[in-house]
Amino acid sequence: MTEVEKKQPELERLFTNAITGKRLGHAYLFEGARGTGKRALAEWIAQAVFCENGETGKPCGQCRNCRRLNEGNQLDLISVEPDGQSIKVDQIRQLKAEFSKSAVEGSKKVYIIEQAEKMTISAANSLLTFLEEPGIDTYLFLLTTVKENILPTIRSRCQIIHFQPLKPKVMAEAFREAGISEQNIGVLSALTNDYEEAKRLEEDEWFQEIKGKVWTWFNQMVNRNPLAFITVQTDLMPVLKERAQVTMCLDLLLFHYRDMLYISFGHEQAAVHQHLIKAYHALQSESRYLTQQIENILDGKKAIQANVQAQGILESLVIKNQTIK
Ligand SMILES: [Zn+2]
Incomplete structure (x- = not known):
């Protein structure tokens, strides 16, 4: 073909x-x-x-x-x-x-x-x-x-x-052919259509680092761990220098919440992070909480485009997270 x-x-x-x-x-x-x-x-x-x-x-x-x-x-x-x-x-x-x-x-x-x-x-x-x-x-x-x-x-x-x-299946296949690792295919094809950019990201140290940090942050949020607030200043802000990086950070967080939501509807195959499904199950959360957080993250993305200061956006996400019933 x-x-x-x-x-x-x-x-x-x-x-x-x-x-x-x-x-x-x-x-x-x-x-x-x-x-x-x-x-x-x-x-x-x-x-x-x-x-x-x-x-x-x-x-x-x-x-x-x-x-x-x-x-x-x-x-x-x-x-x-x-x-x-x-x-x-x-x-x-x-x-x-x-x-x-x-x-x-x-x-x-x-x-x-x-x-x-x-x-x-x-x-x-x-x-x-x-x-x-x-x-x-x-x-x-x-x-x-x-x-x-x-x-x-x-x-x-x-x-x-x-x-x-491109259709997700076509893209996943193109990424596989381009040599992207199985673990990253889902998340990278959610971020870009372009396999050269995907390859660049996969090899990018910053991307690996932020992925790990967002995963930790996400776990803290779902568990309503008060450390989530401090994480913004100590872990995230030092590596978020540009607006595009903040957007990427929010996208990665969004994917985790979306994956959890898919799973709560028994739609596991739609999850971007297939290798995290077990971990998601262990987290347990209500779909009402998940949808509310997804909305908050999307609001955060809009605020970045409107040039609102990044730290404030991330911190207010944590505050909103703590107050969702
Ligand atoms: Zn010919």
């Missing part, structure tokens, strides 16, 4: 039909979270376009062109990514030089622009002229995580394709 078939089977069907029906558009905007297979689909379409046996609308994977693309040797596939913080006008000018060359040669060309939201205004404006008059055999794919960050003039000239988040 290809990455595209696994991650986005509906989109694969959509584009197979577009290719066999000769309805493939010249400019697409692919929008979706990291790891949802945007790049893989754009390359897959490129392969189908170049394939010598392309009548089925799918790449054969065997012919010379398919093999060249798999080896990263397909010269008619041109991709642009940010040079530092942005995609600069010179990069788009180069791309346009290729467009006009291919128009002269009459050859098929596929262009992929990664993180298209990082185009500078002048780069985007330079691209507009292409979008107004694309060549017959040129296909352009703009990839982005948030389409609202793309200039409306560009957006309106592209067909927008939305990439759904």
Whole structure:
């Protein structure tokens, strides 16, 4: 199975039909979270376009062109990514030089622009002229995580394709293949769609440390241990330097409560931490308490986004925890 078939089977069907029906558009905007297979689909379409046996609308994977693309040797596939913080006008000018060359040669060309939201205004404006008059055999794919960050003039000239988040089972399998350890697959796939990011997190010492600390903190809270309040200052705050880290800490806490709630409903297979199920059972708690704490944590996450100071948020979580009946 290809990455595209696994991650986005509906989109694969959509584009197979577009290719066999000769309805493939010249400019697409692919929008979706990291790891949802945007790049893989754009390359897959490129392969189908170049394939010598392309009548089925799918790449054969065997012919010379398919093999060249798999080896990263397909010269008619041109991709642009940010040079530092942005995609600069010179990069788009180069791309346009290729467009006009291919128009002269009459050859098929596929262009992929990664993180298209990082185009500078002048780069985007330079691209507009292409979008107004694309060549017959040129296909352009703009990839982005948030389409609202793309200039409306560009957006309106592209067909927008939305990439759904991956199904949990698909993601777990992709993570397993990427070498993520069984113990971390559940929690990491709850945190991200992107297996490269998951791999980074798994190897990250900070992540290992916070995971352990949150587990201790969670146990204190469920047991209404007064130490939970002190833990915020002595254990958690010293390792929570950035807002994203505080959010991660709250997410990890949330997963424990959610797992406990699933278990209280006899829904064990839905738990993120499968290896902790025994420990959860030993903790014992009422579902009313669990839902209330989940709500409090979600409020805490909102407060972080509103720039409320982290220590206050974590401490008030403990105080609320002590007062839930
Ligand atoms: Zn082929």
